Amino acid sequence: MASIDPHAPPLPHFPHADLLDHGPYGDFRDALKKDGYVVVKGAIPRERALEYRDRLHGWLESFGRGYNRNDPSTFSQAHLPVYSRGGMYNSYGIGQEQAVWDIRLEPGVRKAFETIWGTDKLVSSMDSATIMLPGQPPLPPSLRQWKHVDLSPWRTANNAANFFVAQGLVNLNDNGPDDGGLLVMKGSSELLKQYFEETGRPKYEGGKYDWHTFEEEEMDWFFERGCEWLKVCAEPGDLILWSSHTIHQNCPPRGSRDRVVTYVCQGPAELMTEEDKAVRKRAFEEGYSTSHAPFHGTWLVDRQPIREETGKVDPDYRTHKNPVEKTDAVKRLAGVLPY
Numbered sequence: 001m002a003s004i005d006p007h008a009p010p011l012p013h014f015p016h017a018d019l020l021d022h023g024p025y026g027d028f029r030d031a032l033k034k035d036g037y038v039v040v041k042g043a044i045p046r047e048r049a050l051e052y053r054d055r056l057h058g059w060l061e062s063f064g065r066g067y068n069r070n071d072p073s074t075f076s077q078a079h080l081p082v083y084s085r086g087g088m089y090n091s092y093g094i095g096q097e098q099a100v101w102d103i104r105l106e107p108g109v110r111k112a113f114e115t116i117w118g119t120d121k122l123v124s125s126m127d128s129a130t131i132m133l134p135g136q137p138p139l140p141p142s143l144r145q146w147k148h149v150d151l152s153p154w155r156t157a158n159n160a161a162n163f164f165v166a167q168g169l170v171n172l173n174d175n176g177p178d179d180g181g182l183l184v185m186k187g188s189s190e191l192l193k194q195y196f197e198e199t200g201r202p203k204y205e206g207g208k209y210d211w212h213t214f215e216e217e218e219m220d221w222f223f224e225r226g227c228e229w230l231k232v233c234a235e236p237g238d239l240i241l242w243s244s245h246t247i248h249q250n251c252p253p254r255g256s257r258d259r260v261v262t263y264v265c266q267g268p269a270e271l272m273t274e275e276d277k278a279v280r281k282r283a284f285e286e287g288y289s290t291s292h293a294p295f296h297g298t299w300l301v302d303r304q305p306i307r308e309e310t311g312k313v314d315p316d317y318r319t320h321k322n323p324v325e326k327t328d329a330v331k332r333l334a335g336v337l338p339y
């Protein structure tokens with residue numbers, strides 16, 4: 001391990017930096033390694049995935065602000081809990097909702113992460129959901145470009161990590177080129193370390209560290225080396241995985257279909273630090289969401305969404321509609337009950 005740069009955040013040593021370096025595997029891991037993303041087909045059967053979509057629309061309707069999935073005139077912020085970036089929800093107890101937990105527990109979802117990590121003793125991120133409705137006004141220009149990695153640039157330095165986590169989303173509706181969704185820079189994961197070596201890493205100034213945004217002009221460096229910027233398409237029940245080293249963002253729908261996904265990232269329970277365990281326990285018990293990674297820097301999401309009509313915090317933001325039943329299986333995956 002290289003010596004620690006004084007500007008680097010206090011990253012825990014990551015022992016699986018070479019996890020995907022032992023292929024070919026003959027399965028989805030080969031594409032994940034080469035392209036930085038992959039669609040794992042049918043992680044959840046199509047009909048069940050569509051049921052989850054229904055449950056999430058029901059969750060939106062349950063806030064009583066007038067949203068009705070069958071009435072496009074209600075597809076606007078005034079009729080909905082407060083969302084960000086076209087439809088991302090991470091307050092309102094979404095991270096601890098029964099439906100979202102049921103998705104995390106789906107055998108096909110767990111199996112993909114078991115395959116990556118070689119263990120079934122997993123903990124899951126307790127991340128959010130995105131429900132993007134068609135026909136809404138375009139995002140303001142300042143929100144349209146947010147190419148980023150959910151990764152500290154320093155993870156490509158001191159730990160020489162070629163891999164950190166596979167981020168994931170479970171796609172719950174048909175999702176084609178016009179339906180909004182995940183945009184990725186195909187091939188960027190394999191080049192990210194080189195990019196930061198050549199252009200430098202930002203000084204760490206405290207706080208959460210697994211986040212880095214890029215300017216549009218920086219993309220030329222990746223295009224010149226053969227990367228492609230593309231929209232990932234999927235069917236209901238597909239699990240889209242991308243390396244945390246892959247540059248990505250999302251975009252809202254241009255067509256007539258809704259986009260419904262939940263974010264899932266699972267990894268070995270043994271990688272949780274004591275800080276991770278404390279953050280996760282509080283989120284689990286108090287109904288908060290967590291960040292994308294289940295270990296090594298998990299943070300609790302405590303945003304207070306402001307309602308446009310009042311200029312005040314939405315009084316419902318801590319409402320918890322259908323809290324998960326805390327079974328042993330849930331508690332193990334939450335990281336609050338040891339395996």
Ligand SMILES: [Fe+2]
Nearest residue numbers: 148149150248
């Ligand atoms: Fe992200």
